[in-house]
């Protein structure tokens with residue numbers, strides 16, 4: 001594989017796939033969280049400092065059928081310009097004559113942003129001709145879009161085949177892979193995985209794969225109640241996926257056989273409605289009365305989960321412990337973030353991934369106190385499900 005640091009970028013037009021799929025204010029289009037753009041800056045700056053010019057490719061949102069103004073990347077130009085400190089040129093179509101002319105005219109140090117690649121269905125179908133048209137704009141290809149690495153799309157995967165000797169990963173992609181590999185390939189034990197969030201069905205594959213590598217699996221959030229019901233508990237009106245009861249039972253039984261300790265919340269903060277002004281009280285998680293629902297982990301649980309985390313040397317966290325977006329139900333997630341930060345201070349390696357847990361550690365001010373906060377949601381999840389990520393394979397192979 002070509003080393004990004006060794007590559008000679010001088011006077012090269014560098015076609016770079018970034019993940020600028022950022023959240024925006026619906027009416028002003030202002031970016032509400034620019035973490036993904038900031039995370040790509042070291043790669044962009046390195047190429048510019050080495051005398052290359054940049055052709056930025058990204059998707060934004062999920063346009064269904066061709067161009068839609070609300071998904072146009074033109075709205076984020078001022079923000080990129082502010083972060084890079086340079087003018088950013090724009091091509092209104094990611095392929096075709098305008099993109100060709102503007103990329104051909106690029107001089108060393110200049111930046112061209114292409115319009116949303118997902119305005120073409122050929123992007124998501126991984127169309128080779130479309131990939132070829134994109135490839136014709138540049139002299140080499142850099143993939144720094146970890147957040148899109150689990151998609152076999154034209155601009156993340158097929159495009160790489162047109163640059164057999166000039167394709168490489170940027171700093172962000174390399175850092176993401178390094179942090180994930182540290183967990184899987186250099187596991188220092190005990191290894192504790194924390195899995196939370198709303199739905200069991202979204203997390204079944206990761207939990208099943210973690211059974212093979214983790215010593216402890218902490219299960220919190222809405223998904224834990226399906227486990228309690230599967231084990232014969234009463235969960236009132238808490239979130240439950242009845243069609244997953246069998247899966248949960250099986251996971252618990254397999255964990256026991258494999259010597260993996262599963263930790264479920266002993267107690268919950270329950271509420272009489274899904275609202276921040278609900279009546280609340282503390283209750284055993286397996287004995288929640290009708291008309292009440294578990295919306296956060298309770299204090300006894302926080303204590304026991306914290307104990308496990310402080311004894312861990314490797315920690316992976318995907319999914320919040322409760323409805324952390326509401327002040328009344330943020331305490332559990334915040335306390336677990338604090339425990340992960342404490343464990344990290346004591347020498348553990350901690351990786352936080354998945355949109356919501358990353359947002360939570362950010363919200364509670366612990367992002368700089370953990371080892372790594374991933375920019376990838378689905379991509380990181382698929383990595384830990386044991387799947388091959390096509391965007392990475394296309395560069396490596």
Ligand code: AMP
Nearest residue numbers: 197198199221222294295319322323356
């Ligand atoms: P996910 O995207 O699956 O990681 O789920 C994240 C979402 O799960 C967040 O929006 C949380 O508010 C929600 N969540 C976490 N715990 C609960 C719970 N006990 N009941 C309902 N929703 C929850």
